[in-house]
Amino acid sequence: MKIAFISDIHGNAHALEQVLADIKQKQVDLIYVLGDLCYRGPEPKRSLDLVRALNTEVIKGNADEWVVRGVREGEVPEKALAMMNRERDWTVFHLDPADVDYLKQLPSELHLSIEGVKIHAFHATPHSLFDIIAPGVDDATLQSSLMSAADSQIYVYAHIHKPYIRYLQGKVIINTGSVGLPFDGLPMASYATVEITAAGIRTAIERVHTDVESVVRQYEESRYPNAAMMTNVLRNGSV
Template sequence: MKLAFISDIHGNAVALEAVLADILMREIDQIFVLGDLCYRGPEPKRALDLIRELNTEVIKGNADEWVVRGVKEGEVPAQALEIMNTERDWTVSKLNEDDLSYLANLPTSIQTEADGVKIHAFHATPESLFDIIPPNSDDDKIEQTLMAGQAADLYLYAHIHKPYIRFIGGRIVMNIGSVGLPFDGLAKASYGIVEVNQGQISTTIQRVTVDPELAAAKYDEVGYPNADMMARIVKNGRL
């Protein structure tokens, strides 16, 4: 069985379409979506519609929570709070009540099994949509924050936009990176593939070429607030 895990689309429908085409080519059996669907991108409605059309399991990310209720003090640097809420308000203006209700009611984790392999997936940590667990965290930190509370063979998360795979205590931890806003310096969409065959697990970080100029130009086309900064991130693959 081949499973694809995608996340952090952030309203970049150009990148999402490229990833979905790649998934189709690879004959994936099932797709799972780990949150951050439409905020901070130029095409929030189109990205959200593409995700909903997959008719699959989708969980909430911190950016989905922000769309629903706004960005609060202490959740981002103080100097970014005003512009991020301006971006949030712009995003909300492109969605309808059904879209907002959908985001509000998303669950926060996925527990599934493939050929006897137990999988636990979440956005940031099992307990938080916001906590940041970077790739260079020590094993104890990862075990305490990502692998506690739910027995699994494979733990998947997103949120940090920097993909990696680690093996700890005979179990696998995988960050699948970001479809729409990669932060690791490679301006390509990122997602995770998990292949399970008779209890054996293969994990892959898949990078997909996206036209960065096309994706970045969308911000200006739609009059997105903070367009220059967001376009730079898309083109450079880093904050």
């Protein structure tokens, strides 16, 4: 059984299509989506439609929460608050009310049992859509922040846009990275796979080439309100 975990699409429908094509080529059996579907990219509606067409389990990310109710003071740096709410308003304008309702009702975590392997999946932490758990934190922080479901064998999260795999006390922690906006200096889409076989469990971070300049043109042609910053992030794979 091969499982793909994708997340942080951020309205980059082109990158999502490339990832889904890669997933199909790798003959993945199941796909799960860990949030941040449509905010901060040039194609929010098409990104959301592609996710919904998967007919799979999807959870909410912080950016989905922002689409629903706006970005609040204290959640981002003060100097970014007004611009991020302009981006949020632009995104909502390009969605249907039913799309916003869909985002509102998304659950915040998944407890999966697949061929006897228990997997706990969430966006940022099991208790927050916003907390940041970086790749290099110490083992104690990793355990207290991410591993509250003690019976799970694999923990999968997203949010930080920096993919990694770590092993702790015989268990696996995976960050998927980002489909639409990688932050690790490599401007390629990222997702994670878990393969469960009779011999054991294999995990991997997958990277996929995308046409970055095509998406840059989409930001510019759509008159996205923060196009200059977002295209710089996209080109460099970092903030």
